[in-house]
Amino acid sequence: MSKQITRRNFLGAAGAAALVSAVGSTATAADKPLKILGIACSPRKGMTTAKAVQVALDSAKAVSPRIETELIDLGGLNIAGHLPKQAADDFDAILPKLKDTALGGLIIGSPSYFRSMSALCKAFIERCGPLREPRTLADKPVGVVALGSFRNGGQELVIEQIQTAMLCFGMIPVGGNPPAYQGATVQSTKDEISADELGLDTAKKLGVRIAEVALRMAGKKE
Numbered sequence: 001m002s003k004q005i006t007r008r009n010f011l012g013a014a015g016a017a018a019l020v021s022a023v024g025s026t027a028t029a030a031d032k033p034l035k036i037l038g039i040a041c042s043p044r045k046g047m048t049t050a051k052a053v054q055v056a057l058d059s060a061k062a063v064s065p066r067i068e069t070e071l072i073d074l075g076g077l078n079i080a081g082h083l084p085k086q087a088a089d090d091f092d093a094i095l096p097k098l099k100d101t102a103l104g105g106l107i108i109g110s111p112s113y114f115r116s117m118s119a120l121c122k123a124f125i126e127r128c129g130p131l132r133e134p135r136t137l138a139d140k141p142v143g144v145v146a147l148g149s150f151r152n153g154g155q156e157l158v159i160e161q162i163q164t165a166m167l168c169f170g171m172i173p174v175g176g177n178p179p180a181y182q183g184a185t186v187q188s189t190k191d192e193i194s195a196d197e198l199g200l201d202t203a204k205k206l207g208v209r210i211a212e213v214a215l216r217m218a219g220k221k222e
Helices: 007-031 048-061 095-099 119-127 155-169 197-221
Strands: 034-040 067-073 103-111 141-148 184-187
Touching: 034 048, 034 197, 048 067, 048 103, 048 141, 048 184, 048 197, 067 197, 095 103, 103 119, 103 155, 103 197, 119 155, 141 155, 141 197, 155 184, 184 197
Parallel strands: 034 067, 034 103, 103 141, 141 184
Antiparallel strands: none
């Protein structure tokens, strides 16, 4: 004989089902991947800027199984700055990655040329203009990896310039734990960064902080 259904039994079963559903949806949300994109803005493909950004990405990925990373090396690509009538170029293939709903944050790397970001970096930022409305990048962390030929070769200026520009998109500028207060400051000597232990440490700490903030912000949205 089937068990008699009472109001109490019905409500209890419904409550249990709702709890299971809530737990299941939470677990699913917590398992969603978050993509951290690294943008290497040096005209020299595969060189020190790309390597330094990759160091930051590797550290970001180690923070959580949810974190996925991808390096986009702009070296050798044809990317023009903003134009009233924009012609098609290599940026067209990058834009969908920036619009991806799984995007959790950016790490932008640039060499210091005359104590300023590279022209390629400036062009990249200008071409992100379509992401301002709707605010696709808003409330996502952005960190900067800057390289110079000297320890004080303009890296902090480059970090400040890029962070300021990304505020136009509503992004959250993020530095690393000490000594990477502003971001990663790496010294490139004769096209080599492996000897700069301090600089590489700042890149690693920046990557960790970007991942931590990306996870935190994703949790707030969920």
